[in-house]
Every structure is written in structure tokens, then in C-alpha cells.
Amino acid sequence: MENGKLYLVGLGISDEKGTSLQGLQKLKECWKIYAESSANLLPEGTLARLEKLVGKPIEILSREQVEGEKEILQSASSAPTALVVSGDPMIATTHISLVLAAKKKGIQTEIIHASSILSAAIGESGLQAYKFGKTTTLAYWRENYKPMAAYDTIAENLSRGLHTLLLLDIDEKLGPMPPSEAARILLEMEKQGKKGMLTLETKVVLLQGVSYGGEQRKVFAPLLAFSQMSAMRPCVLILPGALHFLEEEFLQSL
CATH class of the missing domain: 3.30.950.10 (Tetrapyrrole methylase, C-terminal domain)
Known part of the structure; x- marks a missing residue:
């Protein structure tokens, strides 16, 4: 099994169909998948349909929880973990901070880009x-x-x-x-x-x-x-x- 790793997967700016094939594959490999609460602003049912595509539940985190980083990094330190975000992951300062925090803890990171x-x-x-x-x-x-x-x-x-x-x-x-x-x-x-x-x-x-x-x-x-x-x-x-x-x-x- 793959060791801990953090994936930031962009959904793009449409619905679950905006996720790349690479992004879907990485989500299927993850043990834990989180999504920002802002992802709820995507078309209704997007996250539910994404759960069916990847065969795993997606846990919604508030903006404060994402910015706090603790829960995500704790999971990513021991198992493949993804944060699903609307748009492109690295446009938001919050996500840049999250990647830096992961690197400081020795956690590998990978960014799956999407439309912005x-x-x-x-x-x-x-x-x-x-x-x-x-x-x-x-x-x-x-x-x-x-x-x-x-x-x-x-x-x-x-x-x-x-x-x-x-x-x-x-x-x-x-x-x-x-x-x-x-x-x-x-x-x-x-x-x-x-x-x-x-x-x-x-x-x-x-x-x-x-x-x-x-x-x-x-x-x-x-x-x-x-x-x-x-x-x-x-x-x-x-x-x-x-x-x-x-x-x-x-x-x-x-």
C-alpha cells in the first residue's frame, strides 16, 4: 500500500465531469477524501455523483477546518488523502499554505489541476x-x-x-x-x-x-x-x- 500522501484535486468550474481522469484515478486510490464546503456551490448533486464515481464517501470540511489543516494533515501523514476543491487547487492562498504545511511535516503532495x-x-x-x-x-x-x-x-x-x-x-x-x-x-x-x-x-x-x-x-x-x-x-x-x-x-x- 502507498504511504501517506496528500492530493489536492481540482473539480474545475462545472460539475463532477470537470474532474480529470487523472483526478478520478487518484481519488479512487485514496483512503480518505475531504471536500471544502465551497464545493457545495457547484451544481446540485455534484459531490454525491462524484462519490458514486470513485466509490468512496466524501467528508465536507468548513473553511476554518481546511485553514486549520490539522485534520487533513493527520490523515495524510499515514494514508493517501485527498482534498477536493472547486476550480484549480493552487489559485487559493489557503491551499498553498496547506501544501507548505504538508511539506514541512514530510508528507508528499501532488496537485491535480483543473479549469479556473x-x-x-x-x-x-x-x-x-x-x-x-x-x-x-x-x-x-x-x-x-x-x-x-x-x-x-x-x-x-x-x-x-x-x-x-x-x-x-x-x-x-x-x-x-x-x-x-x-x-x-x-x-x-x-x-x-x-x-x-x-x-x-x-x-x-x-x-x-x-x-x-x-x-x-x-x-x-x-x-x-x-x-x-x-x-x-x-x-x-x-x-x-x-x-x-x-x-x-x-x-x-x-
């Missing part, structure tokens, strides 16, 4: 990949937590004529941030930052439910248009920088 919202969103937008600046996340604002990092990133990218991919927060209790909340936070940021970048008329790209199957929404419209939009599926926004005429033509076709 980073590449899918850029592709769906029709914007040129090399014209994107730093990607940032728009976090939910709370009474005592109102980060401005996303606003600063947008400002930096726009100053260089670059597009900004804005990932909208996914909270375990609140769920995916709806476009209406994203628009509200961006406009509140403008009130504080006062750089004159964002108004109700600022046009942005909304991509909702990209590659998740079912209903998708792709819109290029002013922030005002998002004021009543709810979140059917996880969303991303793209704030365009300087547009090539082909990019502009593609956006107008959305």
Missing part, C-alpha cells in the same frame, strides 16, 4: 488576457470591516490602462455576493476613495454562473443596471481599462 474562473472569465469576456492587471476580491463589508484593497487595485490597474478581474466574495452564511451588493460596495468605496473612477454610469462586465451549467448571465452595462440583480450563481465583475476596438466590439455583443 481566472481563465474562464477572461475567455468569456473576449478581453485580451495580457491586458489584465492584478486580480482582486471584493469582500462583503461588515460593520467593523470595510476593506478598500479592491478599490486600490482597480485604481492601480486603470492608471496603467489594464483590465481588473474582480472576484465577488462567497460567504458560507451569506452565499455568493449578489451583483446589487457588489455595485453598492464599489460606489461606497468611491465615496471614501474619491478618485473619480466609479459612478452609476461606469460600465463593467458581469459574468454569472460561468461554466456552472444551467442559466448563465453575461452583461456589459453600467453599475446602475446591477442595483436589483440577485445572485443565482457565483459572479465575477471585470472593470475594463483601455479597450482595443476588437475588445469593445466583443463587449457590445454580450
